[in-house]
Amino acid sequence: MTSSEFFSLLSALSLFAIAIALVPTFLQFRRTLQKLEIFIEALNTHVDPMCQSLTEAANEIQLLSISLSDKLEKTDTVIYTAQKSAETLLTTATMIKETARPFITQIGGFSAGIMAFSNFLNRSRKTPKKGD
Numbered sequence: 001m002t003s004s005e006f007f008s009l010l011s012a013l014s015l016f017a018i019a020i021a022l023v024p025t026f027l028q029f030r031r032t033l034q035k036l037e038i039f040i041e042a043l044n045t046h047v048d049p050m051c052q053s054l055t056e057a058a059n060e061i062q063l064l065s066i067s068l069s070d071k072l073e074k075t076d077t078v079i080y081t082a083q084k085s086a087e088t089l090l091t092t093a094t095m096i097k098e099t100a101r102p103f104i105t106q107i108g109g110f111s112a113g114i115m116a117f118s119n120f121l122n123r124s125r126k127t128p129k130k131g132d
Contacts, residue, residue: 001009
């Protein structure tokens with residue numbers, strides 16, 4: 001056997017060994033690509049409805065936020081009105097209090113005068129006179 005024949009045989013055996021090693025790898029690669037293709041097809045069938053659902057959800061959230069914003073503006077208006085009403089009520093109560101205070105003081109003074117007169121009359125009836 002000559003050296004060229006030996007190298008040719010060695011080359012042939014090496015190519016055969018490489019082929020034996022690469023065939024299962026290529027078969028596994030082919031199976032992986034087939035599974036990847038099936039996964040991508042399944043993903044394509046589910047992505048469109050999911051995107052549509054997300055779009056609808058986003059639209060509903062946008063409508064809810066607009067509605068909430070409107071309701072907050074109305075609530076602000078109601079709170080402002082209630083605050084103004086409370087301020088008016090406080091002012092009115094203060095005015096009534098200041099107006100009624102002298103009147104109540106006069107009634108108190110008048111009542112005290114009547115009570116004093118009543119006590120004076122009651123004493124004068126109970127005490128006997130010196131000449132009796």
